[in-house]
Amino acid sequence: MNIGYACLAIAVPASDMKSCVLRNADEARLTALIGHNLDALARLIDYNIQNGIKLFRISSDLVPFGSSLAADLPWPHLFAEKLAAIGKRIADTGMRVSMHPGQYTVLNSPDVSVAARAVQDLQYHARVLAALGLGPGHKLVLHLGGVYGNKKQAMDRFIMNFRELEPAVQNRLVLENDDGLFHIGDVLETAVAAGIPAVFDCLHHAVNPANATDAELDWIRRCASTWRKQDGAQKIHYSQQNGDKKPGAHSESIAIDAFLDFYRQLAELDVDIMLEVKDKNLSALKCINCVSGRGISGRDISILEAEWARYKYSVLEHSPEHYQAIRQLLRDKSPSADPALAMYQMIEAALALPVAAGSAVNAAQHVWGYFKDKASASEKKRFQDLMQKFVSGENSLQNVKNHLLKLGRNYQEDYLLKGYYFYIK
DNA sequence: TGACGTCAAGATCCG
DNA sequence: CGGATCTTGACGTCA
Numbered sequence: 001m002n003i004g005y006a007c008l009a010i011a012v013p014a015s016d017m018k019s020c021v022l023r024n025a026d027e028a029r030l031t032a033l034i035g036h037n038l039d040a041l042a043r044l045i046d047y048n049i050q051n052g053i054k055l056f057r058i059s060s061d062l063v064p065f066g067s068s069l070a071a072d073l074p075w076p077h078l079f080a081e082k083l084a085a086i087g088k089r090i091a092d093t094g095m096r097v098s099m100h101p102g103q104y105t106v107l108n109s110p111d112v113s114v115a116a117r118a119v120q121d122l123q124y125h126a127r128v129l130a131a132l133g134l135g136p137g138h139k140l141v142l143h144l145g146g147v148y149g150n151k152k153q154a155m156d157r158f159i160m161n162f163r164e165l166e167p168a169v170q171n172r173l174v175l176e177n178d179d180g181l182f183h184i185g186d187v188l189e190t191a192v193a194a195g196i197p198a199v200f201d202c203l204h205h206a207v208n209p210a211n212a213t214d215a216e217l218d219w220i221r222r223c224a225s226t227w228r229k230q231d232g233a234q235k236i237h238y239s240q241q242n243g244d245k246k247p248g249a250h251s252e253s254i255a256i257d258a259f260l261d262f263y264r265q266l267a268e269l270d271v272d273i274m275l276e277v278k279d280k281n282l283s284a285l286k287c288i289n290c291v292s293g294r295g296i297s298g299r300d301i302s303i304l305e306a307e308w309a310r311y312k313y314s315v316l317e318h319s320p321e322h323y324q325a326i327r328q329l330l331r332d333k334s335p336s337a338d339p340a341l342a343m344y345q346m347i348e349a350a351l352a353l354p355v356a357a358g359s360a361v362n363a364a365q366h367v368w369g370y371f372k373d374k375a376s377a378s379e380k381k382r383f384q385d386l387m388q389k390f391v392s393g394e395n396s397l398q399n400v401k402n403h404l405l406k407l408g409r410n411y412q413e414d415y416l417l418k419g420y421y422f423y424i425k
Numbered sequence: 426t427g428a429c430g431t432c433a434a435g436a437t438c439c440g
Numbered sequence: 441c442g443g444a445t446c447t448t449g450a451c452g453t454c455a
Contacts, residue, residue: 008432019433021449061432065450103430104451114452121451146453180429181453249430399444406443 002096002233002272003291004048004055005284010423011310012281013414015043017061025069034075037062038082045089052292052303053284054095055272060102062128067121076131087132096232096272097134099125100141103178108145108158115161119169126169136171137232141199144175144182144190151182155190162194170196171230176237177204179248184219185210191226198223201237202262203276207248217265224269234269238262239276250276253351254283256290256344263291282420289340304340305330313421315350317363317397322350351424360397361387363421364404370416371407379407398425 009015017037020029041062048056063070076083090097107118122140129138147154162170175191176199177184184198184205191198200223205216220236227234240251240258254277263273277283285307294300308330316323326346329339368383375383386403389395405422407413416422 017433019449021434023449024434059432102451103453106452109452111452117451148453246429395444402443 001266001270001291002055003275003284003287004053004057004096004272005275005277005280006057006100007059007061007280009044009047009281010279011418011420012043012047013417015040015047017059019061019064022065022069025065027073030064030070030073031075031078033064034062034070034073035079035082037064038079038086042082042086042089045086045095047281048095049089049093051281051285052288052294053281054093055097055274055284056095057098057100057274058128060099060125063124066128067117067124071120071124076127080131083131084133087134090132090134096138097129097132098139098141098235098274099128101125103143105142106145107142107161108154110148110157119161119165122165122169122173126166126172129172130168136230138172139174139197139231139235140169140172141174141176141235143178144187147181151186155182155186155193158190159194162196174199174231174235177201177208179204179207181208183208183210184223188219188222188226197226197228197231197234199235199237201239201276203239203241203248203250204237206241220266220269220271224271233272235272235274237274237276250278253277253279253348254287256286256341256348259287260290260341263287279424282424286344290344293338294340301330301333301337301339304343308343309415310419311347313363313367313419314424315347316366317355317360317421318353319350320359320362322346322353355397355425357391361391364397364400367404367416367421370413371404371411374411375407383407 017040018033020033041058044056048054060066063075101121105118105121106114107122109115109118122142125140129140144158145154162173165173174197175187175194177187184200188198200220202216205219210219223236224234238259240255241247242249242251254275275283275287289303289307294303308326312323315326326343329342329346332339364387371379382403383400386395386400390397390400401422408416408422
């Protein structure tokens with residue numbers, strides 16, 4: 001039972017994917033971007049290993065225009081060494097990765113040129129996983145596609161086009177329900193006919209259920225039977241509704257209590273859970289820490305202390321009271337104490353509170369403390385100006401944080417750069 | 426023809 | 441000039 005996140009990580013330095021627009025794309029630029037992105041991927045994989053995260057989705061942006069302009073570039077050969085090294089790190093640590101072409105990769109389109117581009121795109125994604133040296137348990141997640149006025153024909157066309165795919169793609173392909181067209185009943189029927197696994201997506205299901213009667217868990221069990229030995233453990237997608245946005249929109253963070261209610265239902269199953277959530281690795285770590293009992297032994301409380309170190313200035317700017325309470329919580333080093341859930345509950349409660357200007361100033365001053373002895377006169381003046389203008393309402397708190405982030409980079413304050421203060425509101 | 430979703434690049438504005 | 445903020449891009453379907 002692994003829990004993971006998709007594509008990007010917050011507060012992991014130099015892990016961003018770079019891209020370019022089509023009109024600027026030439027062989028030299030694309031090759032340079034691919035090299036950069038592989039280095040970024042290596043950092044993401046290392047971060048995952050260091051933090052015990054064993055499930056991860058690799059961004060489709062790894063190779064910009066990977067299914068078109070870059071399709072014939074010799075990147076697998078040029079970067080063979082980097083690819084092999086990354087793949088070995090993944091395999092050696094038992095990490096499971098996947099890729100997920102988006103809503104614009106439509107294998108069942110009646111437009112043959114659209115379907116042909118979808119084939120190219122699937123080949124690109126499969127090529128990435130193969131270049132990493134990873135087996136067929138590392139999956140390629142796809143949606144069924146469009147309906148075009150006739151769902152049955154659309155499903156049949158998916159199966160027909162699936163059968164034309166090369167085995168290297170077929171072996172990895174898994175089918176996911178979407179939030180508007182194909183519910184999990186459609187997906188299971190199609191997946192069974194094609195002989196491939198089905199991925200159950202909880203939020204898509206909530207928005208687009210197959211019927212009014214069957215429970216979530218019934219569908220998860222049905223999907224389980226589509227996963228064969230060579231496919232690895234069953235995968236599902238889990239996300240929560242963003243209350244401020246339209247149905248189906250992912251939440252900013254995973255609310256831990258609701259997640260644990262869901263997770264306990266899965267106790268007797270062997271399921272890998274991919275979280276789809278804006279704060280990415282932050283929620284993955286939260287969920288992992290709360291289900292693993294990582295806080296239980298004295299040795300592992302260091303994991304929670306590291307998390308606290310990353311959250312603390314964010315908590316401080318929302319609520320000095322919660323800041324003190326969490327510090328108190330972590331002082332209990334008794335062997336039976338498992339403060340993980342309590343800590344994250346308090347962090348969630350704090351972050352849900354509005355930021356008072358006074359607390360924000362206090363937190364920013366704490367962070368400034370890392371630089372006050374080494375910052376130049378102009379850096380100090382800029383900090384003070386930004387702070388004053390924040391207090392008077394002339395600029396945002398984010399302007400202050402961005403200046404502090406820049407100082408953090410210039411003075412290589414790794415401790416700060418790995419914290420969440422600059423990145424979460 | 427715009428909305429959908431996603432992220433970063435590119436463009437523009439500001440001091 | 442650097443930094444902040446707004447707009448565009450790349451994809452296909454559907455109302």
